[in-house]
Amino acid sequence: xxxxxxxxxxxxxxxxxxxxxxxxxxxxxxxxxxxxxxxxxxxxxxxxxxxxxxxxxxxxxxxxxxxxxxxxxxxxxxxxxxxxxxxxxxxxxxxxxxxxxxxxxxxxxxxxxx
Amino acid sequence: xxxxxxxxxxxxxxxxxxxxxxxxxxxxxxxxxxxxxxxxxxxxxxxxxxxxxxxxxxxxxxxxxxxxxxxxxxxxxxxxxxxxxxxxxxxxxxxxxxxxxxxxxxxxxxxxxxxxxxxxxxxxxxxxxxxxxxxxxxxxxxxxxxxxxxxxxxxxxxxxxxxxxxxxxxxxxxxxxxxxxxxxxxxxxxxxxxxxxxxxxxxxxxxxxxxxxxxxxxxxxxxxxxxxxxxxxxxxxxxxxxxxxxxxxxxxxxxxxxxxxxxxxxxxxxxxxxxxxxxxxxxxxxxxxxxxxxxxxxxxxxxxxxxxxxxxxxxxxxxxxxxxxxxxxxxxxxxxxxxxxxxxxxxxxxxxxxxxxxxxxxxxxxxxxxxxxxxxxxxxxxxxxxxxxxxxxxxxxxxxxxxxxxxxxxxxxxxxxxxxxxxxxxxxxxxxxxxxxxxxxxxx
Ligand code: SF4
Numbered sequence: 001x002x003x004x005x006x007x008x009x010x011x012x013x014x015x016x017x018x019x020x021x022x023x024x025x026x027x028x029x030x031x032x033x034x035x036x037x038x039x040x041x042x043x044x045x046x047x048x049x050x051x052x053x054x055x056x057x058x059x060x061x062x063x064x065x066x067x068x069x070x071x072x073x074x075x076x077x078x079x080x081x082x083x084x085x086x087x088x089x090x091x092x093x094x095x096x097x098x099x100x101x102x103x104x105x106x107x108x109x110x111x112x113x114x
Numbered sequence: 115x116x117x118x119x120x121x122x123x124x125x126x127x128x129x130x131x132x133x134x135x136x137x138x139x140x141x142x143x144x145x146x147x148x149x150x151x152x153x154x155x156x157x158x159x160x161x162x163x164x165x166x167x168x169x170x171x172x173x174x175x176x177x178x179x180x181x182x183x184x185x186x187x188x189x190x191x192x193x194x195x196x197x198x199x200x201x202x203x204x205x206x207x208x209x210x211x212x213x214x215x216x217x218x219x220x221x222x223x224x225x226x227x228x229x230x231x232x233x234x235x236x237x238x239x240x241x242x243x244x245x246x247x248x249x250x251x252x253x254x255x256x257x258x259x260x261x262x263x264x265x266x267x268x269x270x271x272x273x274x275x276x277x278x279x280x281x282x283x284x285x286x287x288x289x290x291x292x293x294x295x296x297x298x299x300x301x302x303x304x305x306x307x308x309x310x311x312x313x314x315x316x317x318x319x320x321x322x323x324x325x326x327x328x329x330x331x332x333x334x335x336x337x338x339x340x341x342x343x344x345x346x347x348x349x350x351x352x353x354x355x356x357x358x359x360x361x362x363x364x365x366x367x368x369x370x371x372x373x374x375x376x377x378x379x380x381x382x383x384x385x386x387x388x389x390x391x392x393x394x395x396x397x398x399x400x401x402x403x404x405x406x407x408x409x410x411x412x413x414x415x416x417x418x419x420x421x422x423x424x425x426x427x428x429x430x431x432x433x434x435x436x437x438x439x440x441x442x443x444x445x446x447x448x449x450x451x452x453x454x455x456x457x458x459x460x461x462x463x464x465x466x467x468x469x470x471x472x473x474x475x476x477x478x479x480x481x482x483x484x485x486x487x488x489x490x491x492x493x494x495x496x497x498x499x500x501x502x503x504x505x506x507x508x509x510x511x512x513x514x515x516x517x518x519x520x521x522x523x524x525x526x527x528x529x530x531x532x533x534x535x536x537x538x539x540x541x542x543x544x545x546x547x548x549x550x551x552x553x554x555x556x557x558x
Contacts, residue, residue, distance in 0.1 A: 007327045007328075009310060009311065009327070011275065011311075011380075011381075012275065012278060012279040012415075013278050014164055014165060014277075014278040014279075014281065014314075017139075017140075017164075017165040017168065017278070017279070018164060018165060018167075018168035019168075020168075021139070021165075021168035021169050021171075021172040021173070022168065022172050023172070023494065023495075024470070024473065024494075024496060024497070025495070060476070060477060061477060072312060073311045073312045073313060074310075074311050074312075075310075075311075075324065078310060078311065078327060080311060083474070084473060084474065085473045085474070085497075088473065088474045088475060088476065088477075088480075089477055091476045091477075092476060093453065093454075093457030093458075093476040093477070093478035093479055094457070095447075095448050095451065095453050095454055096388070096448070097447065097448035098243065098244050098247065098388045098389055098447050098448055098451075099235075099239040099240070099243045099244075099434070099435050099447035099448055099451025099452075099453060099454060100239065100240055100243050100244050100383060100384065100388050100447075100451075100453070101240070101453050101475075101476050102384070102385070102386055102388075103240070103380075103384040104380065104381060104384040104385045105310075105327050105328050105384075105385040105386055
């Protein structure tokens with residue numbers, strides 16, 4: 001099975017912001033925070049299509065999310081997901097003396113979920 | 115009594131217009147809202163952006179118990195007693211959240227934490243906490259959003275995406291408005307976006323510099339060197355993705371600006387380097403003042419996160435990550451900050467105000483928070499409220515309760531509530547808890 005190392009950038013989106021107000025238990029919010037946006041070239045290389053389930057993991061956790069081709073926002077090697085429960089699972093507890101866990105620019109591995 | 119048990123009203127729904135209301139969803143704190151209120155629902159929110167509309171339209175009165183203990187509905191009185199007991203009996207409690215609450219309530223949260231000798235922290239520690247550390251290290255040359263509107267002819271947005279996170283920042287404060295010295299509005303300003311991803315904000319900018327992930331510090335440091343007229347190795351492009359030629363050209367134009375501003379987001383503070391990244395950008399803004407006027411300002415997220423910084427600072431001398439256990443304030447991010455006291459399993463109780471750490475903290479921190487007794491105040495049901503020992507349903511600040519919030523540039527703004535809530539405000543709930551704790555502490 002092919003897996004690759006990526007840099008994951010969790011961040012805010014306006015859809016996440018509006019869905020947050022509707023409630024964190026709404027389908028829109030859950031869908032938003034479990035959708036991974038990827039560079040189209042990376043998807044092609046890993047034989048992925050929009051809607052495919054992918055495993056993403058690091059030393060903290062492993063999560064399964066749905067991938068989607070982005071509109072050219074991320075360069076190859078960079079992934080984006082709406083900040084929330086899923087992205088936070090991949091964050092370590094150590095804050096390196098700052099109070100802030102490294103929450104953006106996380107190294108993760110990614111492969112198609114079997 | 116549960117809200118659902120209250121008798122239905124037979125009065126005809128009244129229509130109310132609330133002018134100059136304030137949106138507290140994001141740090142822009144737009145205070146030019148015109149709200150139409152029908153039957154305790156906001157049906158129109160003139161001037162609000164897409165996020166503001168979602169905020170106003172979805173905070174109606176939900177049918178939830180006013181308070182619960184271990185998930186079971188109880189009266190406010192029973193919940194106040196239990197909350198005070200938990201916090202009073204703890205040895206190393208944590209107070210956290212506060213950025214979606216009024217400054218009046220924040221002040222009471224500080225008092226409670228002082229009485230119980232706890233760790234006082236706000237959501238700042240996981241957003242611009244590193245910027246707070248950087249301010250102390252290198253200072254902050256800054257200005258208000260009003261000055262940006264009226265004077266700024268060169269804007270650099272760095273590691274932030276206001277188009278999605280602060281939609282009216284561009285239109286109301288920074289990019290588009292006509293200002294006293296910027297009569298042409300957008301045409302009178304140059305905007306550059308520096309980010310790893312070509313976000314929606316890139317469309318609004320004149321130029322987009324796509325940097326490699328985790329190279330913000332190197333880029334800012336190279337720009338500092340250029341500002342000082344030092345020679346730079348062209349290899350900077352390998353590290354940052356930006357050519358020396360592009361950087362030199364940018365610096366030449368930055369030096370010619372009349373009033374420049376760097377508006378930075380969490381792309382700097384949440385990425386490896388954290389406060390060092392912000393220090394580099396703040397130092398760059400400071401260095402630029404050898405040539406012309408430059409400022410830096412953080413793009414703050416939550417509606418009153420700046421208020422939390424202000425209140426905690428004026429009360430303790432430090433903005434976040436403060437320990438009051440010895441009877442005097444000690445500041446140490448990494449030691450007294452929430453993520454750390456939880457992940458290291460040091461806190462033995464928690465008071466969480468209008469925040470949801472159970473869904474956005476690291477896994478070790480969440481696991482510990484779920485194990486300790488907690489008191490949670492939130493207008494909406496959240497994972498944190500679900501795991502709370504005592505959970506209070508609260509009125510929503512700005513929509514149901516008056517008070518003060520601080521805009522992202524530290525300007526205090528009054529709130530004009532739209533309609534009353536049957537639930538108590540954070541302020542009222544915290545006051546009751548404080549009264550009980552103080553009585554216990556003083557033995558009266
Ligand atoms: S920009 Fe922020 S404060 Fe202004 S209306 Fe939108 S969400 Fe509300």
